[in-house]
Amino acid sequence: MQPFHISFLAVLIAAVVRSAIGAAWFAPMAFGKSWMQLSGVKPSSSKHMMRAAGLNFIGNFVMAFVLAHAIQYASATTWGHGAMVGFFNWLGFIATVSASGVIFEKRSLKLTLMQNGYQLVSLLVMGAIIASWS
Numbered sequence: 001m002q003p004f005h006i007s008f009l010a011v012l013i014a015a016v017v018r019s020a021i022g023a024a025w026f027a028p029m030a031f032g033k034s035w036m037q038l039s040g041v042k043p044s045s046s047k048h049m050m051r052a053a054g055l056n057f058i059g060n061f062v063m064a065f066v067l068a069h070a071i072q073y074a075s076a077t078t079w080g081h082g083a084m085v086g087f088f089n090w091l092g093f094i095a096t097v098s099a100s101g102v103i104f105e106k107r108s109l110k111l112t113l114m115q116n117g118y119q120l121v122s123l124l125v126m127g128a129i130i131a132s133w134s
Helices: 008-025 028-039 046-073 079-105 109-133
Strands: none
Touching: 008 028, 008 046, 008 109, 028 109, 046 079, 046 109, 079 109
16 A cells, blocks of 8 residues: 555645534524524533634544545545545444434434534535545
8 A cells, every 4th residue: 555645734624614614504593593402502601612612623623634544545536536435434433323322312313413414514525625635
């Protein structure tokens, strides 16, 4: 196996874009109010939100970095192939784990679908960015 190149700029941009998608997805005008009600989350101080956003960005960067490896292993070089790798990572890891939460923990299906929609959209976009920039 030959060594491969990961574009850290693409990984960084994918992490920023995932953060932006999350901010829009969970904004009060989108799913934010329903998410807060279903998850029991209360509005937080701006200091807490800044710390949470920073930690979340680190997680987004790690996710983008790992996805970049999956994209390289799949030899995906177009936005469509990258989105497909993102989809299969969502299906194989996120959808299956969250489904078990609904089945065994009796979590809200509506909340799970709302959260999974964000995960799916962001992984599709991140995969497209990383594959087309690698």
